[in-house]
Amino acid sequence: xxxRANYVIKNGDQxxxxxxxxxxxxxxxxxxxxxxxxxxxxxxxxxxxxxxxPIWMEGFVILDMAEKLLGFWAxxxxxxxxxxxxxxSALKKKWPGWQIMHxxxxxxxxxxxxxxxxxxxxxxxxxxxTDPADIINDPLGDYPNVLFIIRQNEKLFVAETNITxxxxxxxxxxxxxxxxxxxxxxxxAEGQTRALDHLFIDVDNKQLIAxxxxxxxxxxxxxxxxEYTLKMGRMGYLAMLEEANIPTIGLEIPKxxxxxxxxHMTAPRExxxxxxxxxxxxxxxxxxxxxxxxxxxxxxxPRKP
Numbered sequence: 001x002x003x004r005a006n007y008v009i010k011n012g013d014q015x016x017x018x019x020x021x022x023x024x025x026x027x028x029x030x031x032x033x034x035x036x037x038x039x040x041x042x043x044x045x046x047x048x049x050x051x052x053x054p055i056w057m058e059g060f061v062i063l064d065m066a067e068k069l070l071g072f073w074a075x076x077x078x079x080x081x082x083x084x085x086x087x088x089s090a091l092k093k094k095w096p097g098w099q100i101m102h103x104x105x106x107x108x109x110x111x112x113x114x115x116x117x118x119x120x121x122x123x124x125x126x127x128x129x130t131d132p133a134d135i136i137n138d139p140l141g142d143y144p145n146v147l148f149i150i151r152q153n154e155k156l157f158v159a160e161t162n163i164t165x166x167x168x169x170x171x172x173x174x175x176x177x178x179x180x181x182x183x184x185x186x187x188x189a190e191g192q193t194r195a196l197d198h199l200f201i202d203v204d205n206k207q208l209i210a211x212x213x214x215x216x217x218x219x220x221x222x223x224x225x226x227e228y229t230l231k232m233g234r235m236g237y238l239a240m241l242e243e244a245n246i247p248t249i250g251l252e253i254p255k256x257x258x259x260x261x262x263x264h265m266t267a268p269r270e271x272x273x274x275x276x277x278x279x280x281x282x283x284x285x286x287x288x289x290x291x292x293x294x295x296x297x298x299x300x301x302p303r304k305p
Contacts, residue, residue, distance in 0.1 A: 005059035005074075006051050007042045008114065012066060015114065018045035019052075024059030025076040026269040028087065031061070034094045039063070053122055054107050054215040062113050071101040071113050073234070079211070080191055081236030082253045083261040090262065104233030106213040125216035130167040135178045138162050147188065147195040147237075148179060151244065152203040158187050165197040165212055172224030176201060190238045191253045198237050200244045207231065211240040 005024035009016040023030060031038055042063075051057070059074035078084060084102060092100050103109035111118045144160035146168065151157075159182035161168075168175055179201075188194075198211035208225065210232045218230045231243055241248050253261075 003058055003076075004052060004056055005061070006048070006057060007045060008051070008060075008062040009042065010062060010064040010066075010114070013115065015116070017048045017051055018042050019048045020045045024057075024074055027059045027061060027072055027074040028077055028265045029267060029269050031070070031072060031091060032094055032266040035098070051118065055125075057107070060103070060107065060110055062110060064113060067099070068097055069099045069101065069113065070095055071103045071110060073103040073106045073110070073213075077102075077234070078261055078265050079196070079234055079236055080253060080258075080261065081238035081242075082190060082258050083265070084236055086258050086262050087265055090266075104213065104235045106234070107215065108213070109233070122216070125220065127166055127170045127217060127220055129170045130163055132178060135161070135163055135171075135175065136181060138182070140183070142194070144195045146197045146199055147193045148199045148201060149187075149241075149244075149246075150176060150180065150201045150203060151205075152176070154204060156187070156246075158185050159183060160185065160195055165199055165210060166214055166217060168199060169208070169210075169214070169217055169221050169230075170224070172221070173226070173228065176203060187251070188237075189251045189253075190236075190248075191257065193237055198240055200240055200246075202244060207244075209240050209243045211235055211237055 002021045003024035003026075005020050005027065007018040007020070009018070030041065033041075042061075058076075059072075061070070061072040063070055078087065088100055088102060092098070101109075101113075103113075107118060138161050140160060140162060145162050145164050147158070147160050148168070149156055149158050157180055159179065161179065161182055168179070171178075200207075200209040202209070206228045208228055208230045210230065211234065213232055213234055218232070222228075222230070235243070238248050238251060241251070
């Protein structure tokens with residue numbers, strides 16, 4: 001239970017790793033306070049010797065002090081392309097002189113910035129394949145898991161499924177024929193997709209483009225997609241279409257909706273921190289349990305857009 005985040009301060013070849021258990025879901029808002037308040041906040045976090053493994057890490061920030069580079073990702077970051085781009089443009093004004101990078105493919109994108117061998121040192125992830133009958137008999141409800149688009153013979157097929165994105169990739173290229181038995185739908189506009197995960201299967205060009213980041217899946221499952229490549233990352237639905245060279249004019253979220261989502265992203269957040277409860281239930285004489293004050297940023301002056 002928690003919202004586990006690692007924050008890394010890089011000075012040359014030296015990495016200082018900080019940890020907070022409860023604020024991975026507020027990274028977008030916390031960063032929007034700007035450089036000095038955010039660095040003060042990090043300084044109060046627990047220092048750890050190692051980065052968490054990707055199974056438990058829910059958010060990540062790296063600040064390369066020499067290069068003036070800020071990179072970040074978070075599971076609960078807004079995942080619509082138009083909103084992400086609006087936020088990144090505004091964030092640059094809060095961090096003047098810094099290069100801002102959204103690390104859409106999470107630790108795969110973070111590794112080059114860290115300058116260490118992180119990915120290959122992680123344990124192999126186990127993935128389970130689904131039964132063909134589950135795909136064929138998939139009872140589609142109000143909240144499908146995946147919106148998928150198949151391009152084959154220069155034609156687009158759009159549909160939804162309750163099969164997870166992991167299961168689709170784990171099944172291999174033979175799943176394309178099964179997915180094409182799903183009821184077709186029109187191409188949704190940005191913000192109108194019912195599923196959180198999106199996948200573009202380009203049979204013509206032998207490419208998968210996933211609007212998601214699943215650690216370790218291609219290493220384990222690439223052999224089931226011979227000749228295919230995978231482009232992966234929490235880039236947003238619209239950016240996924242752009243990667244596939246699909247025209248997106250007219251599919252964008254209206255500007256007022258983008259601004260509403262941006263205001264929600266950057267609003268100062270209180271987070272659940274059961275400090276008192278945990279101390280009451282677990283603390284024994286001589287044991288010290290510390291949590292950073294979840295209201296740290298309450299001390300910062302109100303922000304202007």
